[in-house]
Amino acid sequence: MLRNKVFRTFLVVAAGICLVATGACLAVNPWSGLFCFLGCMGVLSVSILFTRQQYHEIAELSLYLQRVANGEVLLDIRDNSEGELSILKNEIYKAANALTEQADALKLDKSELAAALSDISHQLKTPLTSLGIMADLLEEEHLPPEKRREFLASMRQGLDRMEWLVLTLLKLARLDADAAALTKTPILLSELIKKALSTMLIPIEIKEQTVHVHGEDTLVQCDPNWTVEALGNIIKNAVENTPIGTVIDIAYGKNLLYTFIQVRDNGPGIDNADLPHLFKRFYRGNKKHPSIAEDANSVGIGLAMSRTILRKQNGDIDAMNDNGAIFTLKLYR
Structure with missing residues (x-):
């Protein structure tokens, strides 16, 4: 607590007020000065205890946020009692819960993206492999003309398939990114x-x-x-x-x-x-x-x-x- 500048200032001010009040009471009556001193010390002690309790709860909140940042399972820290600290707990829980949901959504999106890329790679690999094989066959000098025409037709079909796939994926990407303007x-x-x-x-x-x-x-x-x-x-x-x-x-x-x-x-x-x-x-x-x-x-x-x-x-x-x-x-x- 003493690391907190505000708390140190509070202690100095409170101690100064206690000394001034005790001195004033001593000037009137020694017993009054003693009772005043004890009263001031009691109030100051209670204030320190309450402040220490609040610092302890704040430290727990800090530890809770660290655990959330490390991806640990959320604990319910909501507090239904009144006070600013209870409100802070509830708001931190809501924010942490929202961040956790966003992190889960991002993990799911990442997994779906990896699966989509794998599927796209597979769909492009098949026609590319066929095109490579047919290109090698077309290099043969003694290839019959009808076979050459057949291979060329197959290559054109493979290219058309890849073109359709790429264009369709681009359209889907535009729709997902809200980049496509749909005008009703x-x-x-x-x-x-x-x-x-x-x-x-x-x-x-x-x-x-x-x-x-x-x-x-x-x-x-x-x-x-x-x-x-x-x-x-x-x-x-x-x-x-x-x-x-x-x-x-x-x-x-x-x-x-x-x-x-x-x-x-x-x-x-x-x-x-x-x-x-x-x-x-x-x-x-x-x-x-x-x-x-x-x-x-x-x-x-x-x-x-x-x-x-x-x-x-x-x-x-x-x-x-x-x-x-x-x-x-x-x-x-």
């Missing part, structure tokens, strides 16, 4: 569906699939470009995971809570074990139907990006099974 403008649901389908017409034709679009047209407030991207990923998923010659049903409309677009296919549906993880990045579920070959270009980020886009616009997306997979995009009103 009114647009008809039928227009959104038309724009999203325009990019999938060739794959739909190749698989001889039929798309049935129906519903109650209505205006919705959203960012058209980003919403078309989200819907396009869902339609792409339906096309890729639905057998040849089947029907994809797209319904749209509104209710009291939200405007919706529902994409339904009559494929094998989604494995129940996959449903809780379907919108996680780089998650690739198991196909239940043996006739559906797993798409080589699927890296498990399309559905994740669709949900991110919807949630950035006060919306959401969910999936379920009902004689096939059903994805419902919702934009709350």
Whole structure:
């Protein structure tokens, strides 16, 4: 305590007051001076005891903060009694608790980032390895022209895959960092569906699939470009995971809570074990139907990006099974 300049000043001032008071009382009566001296010493002793107790509690708070800084488990130091020290304890506990939660969140983010980087590295490594092998094969002088064309087509496909992956990851990074400006403008649901389908017409034709679009047209407030991207990923998923010659049903409309677009296919549906993880990045579920070959270009980020886009616009997306997979995009009103 004596290291504290304020406490030393208090002792000097209190001792001076005691001496002055004792001297004044002695001038009146010796017994009065004695009682005055004893009274002053008693008050001073009680003050020192209370001050010492407060210093002890402050030292405990300091030790508590050191333990928090070292990452130890938090102890509940909240105090429901009155007084400034109790208020300080409660505020320190709140601040320490918030810092601990932030530290846990940072650890989780770091773990997820490491996993994402590992997945990205794996997704890029596969086409790069194939490109390297095909480049070596193309150097052979006696390679037949048809094989050369086949290898060049495969290399172009690999480059397109890497380009798509990198661009998609950049879009996700922009969304995560709130760097992408989502501007809400009114647009008809039928227009959104038309724009999203325009990019999938060739794959739909190749698989001889039929798309049935129906519903109650209505205006919705959203960012058209980003919403078309989200819907396009869902339609792409339906096309890729639905057998040849089947029907994809797209319904749209509104209710009291939200405007919706529902994409339904009559494929094998989604494995129940996959449903809780379907919108996680780089998650690739198991196909239940043996006739559906797993798409080589699927890296498990399309559905994740669709949900991110919807949630950035006060919306959401969910999936379920009902004689096939059903994805419902919702934009709350």
